[in-house]
Amino acid sequence: SSEGKTVEVPYRGAVEKTVLDMLGxxxxxxxxxxxxxxxxxxxxxxxxxxxxxxxxxxxxxPDM
Structure with a gap:
């Protein structure tokens, strides 16, 4: 993803599962x-x- 890019995502529960997925x-x-x-x-x-x-x-x- 782009450095400095900001997006908002819906709440999906504790961050622990996301961190464990990243570690995997x-x-x-x-x-x-x-x-x-x-x-x-x-x-x-x-x-x-x-x-x-x-x-x-x-x-x-399209804009390129």
Missing amino acids: GLRSTCTYVGASRLRELPRRATFIRCTQQLNMMYGAA
Whole structure:
């Protein structure tokens, strides 16, 4: 998602489940790249800075 972007979402209960879901995603990511600890992630993965978030595969946005 865009840095600094603000959205409002409806209340879905305690934040604990959301945090646990995020942790599950991080664990999965670490497994894919062979990192046994989160601190190893930058050494095991190649991070790519994205300058465009529109998927051109599905066509350009109308205002482009």
